[in-house]
Amino acid sequence: MSFAIALHAIAAVIWVGGMAFAFFALRPVVAQRLGNQRRLSLWLQVMQRFFMMVWASMIVLFATGYWIVFQVYGGFDRTGLHVHLMHGLALVMAALFLYVWFGPYRRLARAVTSKEWTAGGAALAAIRRTVAVNLGLGIVVVALGSGGQYF
Numbered sequence: 001m002s003f004a005i006a007l008h009a010i011a012a013v014i015w016v017g018g019m020a021f022a023f024f025a026l027r028p029v030v031a032q033r034l035g036n037q038r039r040l041s042l043w044l045q046v047m048q049r050f051f052m053m054v055w056a057s058m059i060v061l062f063a064t065g066y067w068i069v070f071q072v073y074g075g076f077d078r079t080g081l082h083v084h085l086m087h088g089l090a091l092v093m094a095a096l097f098l099y100v101w102f103g104p105y106r107r108l109a110r111a112v113t114s115k116e117w118t119a120g121g122a123a124l125a126a127i128r129r130t131v132a133v134n135l136g137l138g139i140v141v142v143a144l145g146s147g148g149q150y151f
């Protein structure tokens with residue numbers, strides 16, 4: 001249990017913390033200092049690395065989450081409401097990440113390769129909106145996961 005919960009917490013920190021850093025620290029500086037072309041190329045390269053970390057974190061979160069639910073608690077009917085909420089919101093977060101991965105992220109990569117900067121800007125704006133939603137959900141899920149058992 002301690003190993004699984006430690007892995008679970010590390011993966012949560014990487015995914016949610018990474019989104020917070022990108023959204024609140026990197027995004028405003030890049031927007032202020034770089035022109036459209038360099039901004040889009042930079043974000044594409046940042047995402048190529050960060051999204052690999054998100055894939056790994058997501059797999060670890062679901063694997064350890066289900067392991068704790070089924071091996072430690074003995075199924076979802078024996079867990080608290082906070083675990084049900086965490087599970088539901090985590091599914092929404094995973095769906096939104098898959099939407100970004102297969103939709104606007106692909107479009108951004110194509111646009112940067114073919115130097116279609118207007119299309120790239122639209123794709124990046126869609127990613128930014130979706131990441132803002134996922135960051136909000138992620139903060140709620142972390143609060144549920146860590147504080148839920150004390151409610």
Ligand code: HEM
Nearest residue numbers: 009012061062065066068069086087090141142145146149
């Ligand atoms: C975005 C995805 C998720 C995030 C950010 C997240 C975050 C967290 C955090 C921060 C904790 C507290 C860890 C600690 O006590 O140090 C936790 C606990 C837990 N999580 Fe998640 N989690 C996610 C997805 C899931 C999923 C998909 C499941 C189940 C399928 C799950 C099941 C659990 C369980 C069972 C606990 C222990 C709660 C308790 O014993 O009261 N989590 N989670």
